[in-house]
Amino acid sequence: MRRRTLPGFSLALGTTVLYLGTIVLLPLAALMLKAADIGPERFVAIITSPRSLAAISVTLTTALWATAFNAVYGLAFAWVLARYDFPGKRILDAVVDIPFALPTAVAGLALTALFAKNGWFGAPLAEWGLQVVYTPLGIAIAMAFTSLPFVVRTVQPVIEDLAHDVEEAARSLGASDLDIARRVIFPAIFPAFLAGCSLAFARSLGEFGAVIFIAGNQPMKTEIVALLTFIRLEEFDYPAAAAISAVMLLAAFALLVATNAIQAWHVRRAGVD
């Protein structure tokens, strides 16, 4: 173990801890304190009220749809960017990040205009009898848009770094493309893929700006948890806002812990890093 020879450690660490402490930890701790203050009985009553449960169910369902879509599409996207050369590839590579660079309110406004009954996409879809705006499908589309880059950007570098020799060895032993994809490539990219899906899911669960434009926000039907929190605040019902926010925060942490645990388990089992 080498001695620390560089200066500035205490200053840098002090600044970091102070910043994270006041900007990130203090508010989250205050939120948890407020939620704990409510008392377990009232807390449970708030969370299990029909409107809360409906919002939780809508949010979970639509976030799952959005994440499932991005798992498939993001994986294909990452593969295409990492493995093929074609004209316009650099543009495609840049376009991936637009959902992160575009403010969520702008995305929500644009998606609502596109899928409105007289919109570019909404009009043809309406002829098929499919309505997107003010339905859970619209919520899922908004979530899928804002969380699109996560799977692509976590999986793409891993596919680029995959050693070709293992694939070539498998190929020379007569393995088919599907076999190699399933038994060689997928296990190697799985931890990154899972991390990407988990980030996309977390983002979808908490998405607000993009969703509220397209959702219609009908209580019990198309009201997401983040909006319900916001409405409780506007009603000055602070205990309810605290309780619902605390549940969202705990869900986000549980997701992080679960992702790390599955990754660790996978690394142990498959022996890949």
Next chain:
Amino acid sequence: MADRDTLSPRRALRPVGGHPAFKGPLIALVVIVTALMVGGPLAVIFASAFSSGIAAYGAKLADPATLHAIFLTVLVALVVVPINIAFGIAAAWAVGKFDFPGRSLLIALIDVPYSVSPIVAGVAYLFVYGAQGLFGPMLEAAGIKIMFALPAIFLASMFVTAPYVARELIPLMQAQGTDEEEAALSLGASGLRTFILVTLPNIRWALIYGAILCNARVMGEFGAVSVVSGNIRGVTNTLPLQVELLYQDYNVAGAFAAASVLALIGVATIIARGIVERIQRKAEG
């Protein structure tokens, strides 16, 4: 397989997924879905913003509340981005150049805002600085207003962007190690001089990249700011909030005009990122 040795391995072994019947359609599918899903929203913003001509567009943007929202958004970015750069450098210096107990915990902590809903962040701030928050009564007694005012917008923006610069710098500083800095120090350079002349040039592109992303997020943040700002028209309304306000007022044309400014910032962010990456690649040879 008998004539395998006579062929070069590259020719004999087609890469996985390299069959034309798979490759072509897969590329086409990804391009089409992306054009619809990402190109569609971008196109509709500009098409709607300019649907009644440039003059009408200009008039919508010249609305005093929208102009004030643009000013406020730029002001927030001017305050928050430099602070985030300073924090990012400090965090990356501590975590990337040193090993200490609790290091991985600190890295995990930096990432927390990525997973927290902006609405939750806003609510959390309310319970610190709001009237019913931890410091609320104290601040009120002292006559300091943080909630539903500019300081709350700064703080909420600092929360949501905390990881942006640090995340770009940490892996880079870690990979670069401490050899160059140690050489400079052993030659008698001061710590600050070493940082400015040795470390900073090594990380400048990642720093710029992180700052660009941070700027885009600050200017576009909606959820957290809409909880803490109080949405006071012409006072604490940032541009994304103004977009929603105009839309709620059934001023759809005005909403699209304001949205187009934000969309332009987003597109500029992507282009700037591409330029930075290209320069970086060239610099690395």
